Amino acid sequence: xxxxxxxxxEPGSELDELVAKRVLGWKRHRRCPGEIAHMPTGWRCRxxxxxxxxxxxxxxxxxxxxxxxSIVAAxxxxxxxxxxxxxxxxxxxxxxxxxxxxxxxxxxxxxxHTAGGETxxxxxxxxxxxxxxxx
Ligand SMILES: [Zn+2]
Numbered sequence: 282x283x284x285x286x287x288x289x290x291e292p293g294s295e296l297d298e299l300v301a302k303r304v305l306g307w308k309r310h311r312r313c314p315g316e317i318a319h320m321p322t323g324w325r326c327r328x329x330x331x332x333x334x335x336x337x338x339x340x341x342x343x344x345x346x347x348x349x350x351s352i353v354a355a356x357x358x359x360x361x362x363x364x365x366x367x368x369x370x371x372x373x374x375x376x377x378x379x380x381x382x383x384x385x386x387x388x389x390x391x392x393x394h395t396a397g398g399e400t401x402x403x404x405x406x407x408x409x410x411x412x413x414x415x416x
Contacts, residue, residue, distance in 0.1 A: 292403045292406070294345070300345070300406045322334075355401065359371070368387075381398055382400075384397050396408035
């Protein structure tokens with residue numbers, strides 16, 4: 282269980298990490314498998330964007346995808362559920378569901394999980410954690 286209710290978790294690194302762990306199978310302290318591009322000024326990881334000085338060790342920890350702020354990253358969450366046969370429904374301005382501008386719904390059998398958000402990624406992250414039994 283998270284320390285704060287899911288609906289009150291703001292988009293950011295804490296929410297990103299929780300979603301990455303619970304939904305995407307991300308593990309803390311895992312080496313980033315990104316390809317390293319070498320430049321005259323140093324290196325840059327093509328996967329996560331981490332940069333380092335030339336000659337500095339290129340090994341670095343994987344960062345959780347920014348699922349709560351990036352729709353590209355949040356879509357990985359939607360796709361993960363889709364692969365499990367569970368559709369994630371995202372809608373804008375769902376006045377009947379509450380005051381938040383975005384709403385996400387996951388139906389699992391008889392149970393319907395819903396979450397709102399200021400942005401679609403935030404709503405997707407929150408509903409995903411609820412569907413995974415958090416909060
Ligand atoms: Zn990387």
